[in-house]
Amino acid sequence: MSTIAVRPLNKHLKTIALEELNEEPDKIQENLEALKDWLKKSLHIKARTNDQFLITFLRGCKYSLDRSKKKIDMYYTLRTHIPELIKDRDPLDRKTSEIIKFGVGLPLPVTESPGSPRLMLIRPGAFDANKFTIQEVMRVNTMVNDILMIEDDNMVVSGQIGIIDLANVTFAHLVQIQPAFVKKLAMMWQESTPIRQKGFHFINIPRGFEQVFNLLKSFMNDKLKSRLFIHSNLDSMYKVIPRGLMPTEYNGDVGSICSLIESWEKKIHSYRQYFLDESNLYGVDEKKRIGQPKNPSSLFGMEGTFRKLQLD
Known part of the structure; x- marks a missing residue:
């Protein structure tokens, strides 16, 4: 067996991985080899097989090989059958480049402690909804999440x-x-992405959002529903999210939104070949799938069965 190519964790994250994710350092290589062997035999899946990528699934599934295999399969299945979110993610494309500059989804650079979750600032109002679609914007957000x-x-x-x-x-x-579309997003996040969502905090609620909020909840599992929080003002949110971790525009200490956008714009462009490879x-x-092949209808149901959301 070759030496595993996985980035060492800091001591805080190492403790969390051991206690919460069932990570056993002396068995990591064995688990990675098991996934690679399974992928070789799964002729219908063309997947990345580098150690750093695969360990994300092991950690996200608390080292259950069975769950990791199912999640990897679903990860590539959904990415194939939701092309509006995964295909054509070239950072040099004019429209994609414009959306990147809006900074709709921005990872915040500082965590509360060395072992704390990553904060993601999502600003849907940052793009012009008369010029761009939610699908186009979320496609850029999947690029950010791929990098993370x-x-x-x-x-x-x-x-x-x-x-x-x-x-x-x-x-x-x-x-x-x-x-x-919400169903597709929910499936991508809950069934194929190996990341633990620890909470959603909503601020600056607009009129008419209640119907959309109820729609979002209808596609969430009970665990995720219990982690939704609506704040009437910033002071309410700052009781659980330290103010200092926020950008300057929120009276925080991590720099301006403009500087965060510039940093992420450079990073996304540096991954251009990665995104082209993902598509191709x-x-x-x-x-080549053994058993019943999957298609958009079997995965998401007929789109016509969903009643269009009518807002007051």
Whole structure:
């Protein structure tokens, strides 16, 4: 067996991995080899097989090989059958480049402690809903999450906390959030992404959001529903999210939103070949799947069965 190529964890994350994720350092290599052997035999899956990528699934599934295999299969299955979120993710594409500059989804650079979850600031109102679609914006957000899965040990081991700032969200934004698309997003996050979501904190709630909020909850499992928090003001959120971890615009200490966007724009561009490869080299071939092949209808149901969300 070759030496494993996995980034060492800091002592805080190492303790969490041991106590919460069932990580046993002397068995990591054995588990990685088991996944690679399974992937060789799973002819319908064309997957990345580097150690750092695969260990994300082991950690996200608390080292259950069976769950890890199912999640990897679903990861590539959904990425194949939801092309509007995964295909055509070239950072040099004009529209994609414009959306990156909005900074709709920004990982915040400082965690509360060396072993704390990663904070993600999500600002849906940052893009013009009359010029861009929620699918186009979420496609860029999947690019950010792909990078975090590779680079961010805090997110992989300790999870992620979302801060959803709904300032400047308009009726045009809300009507784009329709049941068929929400189901796809929920499946991607809950069934295929090996990241533990530790909470969603909503601020600056606009009029008319209640119907959208209820729609989002309808596709969430009970655990995720219990981790949704609506705050009437920033002071309420700061009781659980330290103010200092927020950008300057929120009276925090981690720099301006503009500086965070510039940093992530450079990082996303540095991953250009990765995203091109994701579109062209990886996914599933349903013709080679043993058993019943999957398709959008079997995965998501017929889109026509979802009633369009009508906002007052």
